[in-house]
Amino acid sequence: MSILKKTATLLIILIITISCKSDDVELPLGDYENGFFIANEGPFSNGTGTLTFIGNDGAIEQDVYQAVNNEVLGNIVQSMTFHNNNAYIVVNNSHKIIVVNRHTMKKITTIEGSNINNPRYFVAVGNTGYVSNWGSTSSSTDDYIAVIDLSTNTVTSTIPVGEGPEDMLVKDNTIYANLQGGFGFNNKIEVIDTDTNTISTTITVGDVPNAILKDNNGAIWVLCSGNPNYATGGETNGKLIKIENNSVTSTLDFGTQKHPSHLTINENNLYYNLGGKVYSMLVSSNQLNTNAIAGFDGFYYTMKAKDGVLYTTNAGDFASEGILKVFNLNTNEYSYSKTTGIVPTAVVFQ
Amino acid sequence: MKYSILLFLTTVFAQAQNDTINLLNEVKLYGNFSPKINAGYHIQIISDSVINNTHQSLGNLLQNKANIYFKQNGNGMVSSISLRGSGASHTGIYWNGITINSSLNGQTDFNTLSANGYNQIEIRKGAGSVLFGSGAIGGAINLRDKIYFINKKEFVSNIGYASYNTQNIFVQTKLNTTKFYSKISFEKIKSENDYPYLNTNLINENGAYKNYHIKGALAYKLNTNNQIQLFTTYSNNERELSRTITAPSNSKYKNEEQRIMLHWKNFGNKYNSSLKLAYLDETYKYYFNKEDIDYSYGESKNYIAKYDFSYFIKNKISIHTGLENKLIKGSGKDITKAKRNIFETYMLIHQQPIKKINYNVSIRKGFSKTYDIPFIYAVDTKYSITSKTAIKANYSTNYKLPTFNDLYWSYSGNEKLLSENSKTLELGFDYQTKNTIINITTYHTNSNNLIQWRPTTNIIWKPINIQKVTSTGVEFVFNTIKKVNKNQFEFSTQYAYTISEDLHKKKQLIYVPYHKANASINYLYKGFGVNINQQYNGAVFTTTSNTQTVEHFWLTNIQISKKIIKNKINIGLVVNNIFNKAYQTVAYRPMPNRNLKLSINIKI
Numbered sequence: 001m002s003i004l005k006k007t008a009t010l011l012i013i014l015i016i017t018i019s020c021k022s023d024d025v026e027l028p029l030g031d032y033e034n035g036f037f038i039a040n041e042g043p044f045s046n047g048t049g050t051l052t053f054i055g056n057d058g059a060i061e062q063d064v065y066q067a068v069n070n071e072v073l074g075n076i077v078q079s080m081t082f083h084n085n086n087a088y089i090v091v092n093n094s095h096k097i098i099v100v101n102r103h104t105m106k107k108i109t110t111i112e113g114s115n116i117n118n119p120r121y122f123v124a125v126g127n128t129g130y131v132s133n134w135g136s137t138s139s140s141t142d143d144y145i146a147v148i149d150l151s152t153n154t155v156t157s158t159i160p161v162g163e164g165p166e167d168m169l170v171k172d173n174t175i176y177a178n179l180q181g182g183f184g185f186n187n188k189i190e191v192i193d194t195d196t197n198t199i200s201t202t203i204t205v206g207d208v209p210n211a212i213l214k215d216n217n218g219a220i221w222v223l224c225s226g227n228p229n230y231a232t233g234g235e236t237n238g239k240l241i242k243i244e245n246n247s248v249t250s251t252l253d254f255g256t257q258k259h260p261s262h263l264t265i266n267e268n269n270l271y272y273n274l275g276g277k278v279y280s281m282l283v284s285s286n287q288l289n290t291n292a293i294a295g296f297d298g299f300y301y302t303m304k305a306k307d308g309v310l311y312t313t314n315a316g317d318f319a320s321e322g323i324l325k326v327f328n329l330n331t332n333e334y335s336y337s338k339t340t341g342i343v344p345t346a347v348v349f350q
Numbered sequence: 351m352k353y354s355i356l357l358f359l360t361t362v363f364a365q366a367q368n369d370t371i372n373l374l375n376e377v378k379l380y381g382n383f384s385p386k387i388n389a390g391y392h393i394q395i396i397s398d399s400v401i402n403n404t405h406q407s408l409g410n411l412l413q414n415k416a417n418i419y420f421k422q423n424g425n426g427m428v429s430s431i432s433l434r435g436s437g438a439s440h441t442g443i444y445w446n447g448i449t450i451n452s453s454l455n456g457q458t459d460f461n462t463l464s465a466n467g468y469n470q471i472e473i474r475k476g477a478g479s480v481l482f483g484s485g486a487i488g489g490a491i492n493l494r495d496k497i498y499f500i501n502k503k504e505f506v507s508n509i510g511y512a513s514y515n516t517q518n519i520f521v522q523t524k525l526n527t528t529k530f531y532s533k534i535s536f537e538k539i540k541s542e543n544d545y546p547y548l549n550t551n552l553i554n555e556n557g558a559y560k561n562y563h564i565k566g567a568l569a570y571k572l573n574t575n576n577q578i579q580l581f582t583t584y585s586n587n588e589r590e591l592s593r594t595i596t597a598p599s600n601s602k603y604k605n606e607e608q609r610i611m612l613h614w615k616n617f618g619n620k621y622n623s624s625l626k627l628a629y630l631d632e633t634y635k636y637y638f639n640k641e642d643i644d645y646s647y648g649e650s651k652n653y654i655a656k657y658d659f660s661y662f663i664k665n666k667i668s669i670h671t672g673l674e675n676k677l678i679k680g681s682g683k684d685i686t687k688a689k690r691n692i693f694e695t696y697m698l699i700h701q702q703p704i705k706k707i708n709y710n711v712s713i714r715k716g717f718s719k720t721y722d723i724p725f726i727y728a729v730d731t732k733y734s735i736t737s738k739t740a741i742k743a744n745y746s747t748n749y750k751l752p753t754f755n756d757l758y759w760s761y762s763g764n765e766k767l768l769s770e771n772s773k774t775l776e777l778g779f780d781y782q783t784k785n786t787i788i789n790i791t792t793y794h795t796n797s798n799n800l801i802q803w804r805p806t807t808n809i810i811w812k813p814i815n816i817q818k819v820t821s822t823g824v825e826f827v828f829n830t831i832k833k834v835n836k837n838q839f840e841f842s843t844q845y846a847y848t849i850s851e852d853l854h855k856k857k858q859l860i861y862v863p864y865h866k867a868n869a870s871i872n873y874l875y876k877g878f879g880v881n882i883n884q885q886y887n888g889a890v891f892t893t894t895s896n897t898q899t900v901e902h903f904w905l906t907n908i909q910i911s912k913k914i915i916k917n918k919i920n921i922g923l924v925v926n927n928i929f930n931k932a933y934q935t936v937a938y939r940p941m942p943n944r945n946l947k948l949s950i951n952i953k954i
Contacts, residue, residue, distance in 0.1 A: 043892070043893075043937075046423075046594045046596070046597075046936060046937055046938040046939055047594075047596065047892070047937055047938050048596050048938070072595075072596060074596045074597065075594065075596040075597035075938075076597075093596075093597040094596055094597050094598075095597075095598070136639060137638050137639045137642065138638075138639040138641060138642035138643075138644065228761075228810070229761050230760060230761040299805070315805070317804065317805075317894055318805060319860065319893060319894045320893040320894040320895035320897070321893070321895055321897060342893065
């Protein structure tokens, strides 16, 4: 090493040390601070789910959890949620929630046991976590939301709910849990008061509510895909439902044999996937858009809009890596693609 | 004739090993596996001495003796075959000449099919739809009962106890006269199967199984030209479906199979005639949760009438022809009641124009209201260079019809499916002396319209005729026997190199190893025997993009046996996986650690 290099290295070290001491520069919190994750289910029958990280600089890293922790996540990674300094990764078929540091991905603990049975999604209010569980496959009446004390990472109680609790929305200390149906089909939303951890009301929506979100005006939107043709009660239409003050104020019907999915929102525009196309609709509109966005076509496995960008994934043949396809919502143009893990199920932002 | 069946059940034996030398002897074959009408193919026989001496699952037997690759979801769980890089439903499995692949999914589970009690297993690698019908693309395997009209009474029994609380019992009686033949066997295998997963703190939870098999063969010689034969089998299998490294399981699978066949054989100096009437029934129940009262189920019933006729025009020329009608009825929780009828006919001409050349030309055409069955044909030839060496060649077109699941699975089945097609060219070289066999075979197969279940949306998957695959490979066989005084040494090794590529993706198919090999050394001395069996399974891809693999593995098993009391009793000890290696054939599904089996064969 030349003198010049040595001096330069010393200088750099000095600068870093000095900078770190001053208050205007923050220490990096971890390798995964700046960017977003894709949670991959992994192959269905045997194998493990994985996490893909894409940095703000475009750098991509596969199998993040495995690289950091030298162990696999488990079978069917269903969802991943950030809360405070942690990320909660729900592993459906391994019946556990893995808690990691959101910036370093280092494992903190695993929440599992008899009260975590077919877990689906995680949300948190303050220091309490809520996990939707389908319970045993043999019972349609044992579904529940597990209540978790996040300081001890233990299940403190369970709230019995209707069949198939799925995605949940937190709004003003209230949880709205979609009852998608689990192993069957359902059409309700459980409204849970987190002060008492009890169900305050149940709202009937369309069949198979598969996405729930709130807009800037405080209204809740629920996308119901409708029963498929093999449902016992027969096929039903997809519906987009608006809820204000815990009552349905608008129902838009997609018509027969139309089964929309993946509702997401960017500013005042809702986006959803229907029949291999992506549609948008203003939250102020009272009718569905009949024209799809040109160039956005695809049967997506998930869709997530954020800051003028639409992130979509495609699971391909479900037996090899999937694809993340990103579109610009300001210009409605394709932006870029990345390879993900197997069956990319969720896009989660830091 | 004082012996009642009960008495037979209390006495006990196993087939002696003294005829292992038969390995190299010409074995007489009948029906569509006969060497004469398969001149251009290589046919391997596993004799009853080997079958009865090892008492293992049919899958393990074929893996050890015929170098065939199996994909096992853990020990004792579903085991599916892949021959020459083809799919699990692309090998035809036959029971005394009639196909027994499931009508529902086209496959055969080699952990629920028992080889014990059959007289021989006939293995014909390579495509053969013309002689064997739908699905014989990777190969054809026949489980055969042989009938002898000689005066003989025999009682055979095998009792074994093995690791993981595994118990097996097999009893068989034969009562034969010059007019009458009967062979009846009963078998039970039961295991806790709770082996540890090496390098983890998990065990094979929820892996217990219990299988029963009853087999019977009866025959009556009407006169020198006519025989009536009756074959029947019943099996009942109940298995828990074990966990994986990443997920627990509490699923369970039950299946029952019964088959009955009446066979009238009529033959003269110039002809053979064979009429088979058979009824086959398969049912399964799948419990996603074994405590659940709810389960998925399916059933198929096959009614088969098959007539084969061979006529020897001159010594050097013969015609073989046949008709088969098959009515299949399927039903189940997810299969709308459906039935289909298939009528097929084939013809083969064999000729030996000069001593050195044998050849066959054959054609087949089938008819069904459900779909078009293509016209197919094959030619094969054997050219004997010397008395010890020969060149073999064959070219054939083949098909596989869609299964009931493909056609009728509720809301997903596709009734517009076409049959899958393939073409195969094969070249082989044989060297054979009294003590040594060498065989080298190379082949190339083009398959089209292969059916794959693809997601049409994210929820609905449908089967479509889409995949194109080419399979190219080389197979090598070497067997030799040496006798020095009373010491007998046998050495055999087989190797297969297989490229099976999806033409759209330009990638090797998942779960098809490039390399597969085995080697076995057998030493016999005055009733004492040692066998060392070495297996090699090359790495297999688990993703269609060929990015992830299940690692390759070496597996060594050792068997020691000793005959006592005038060779009536044979005591055997087997050590499987003697080096205690962690290995998997399916990702995240570990196979057993080192394990032992002690068995006693008794033959009276």
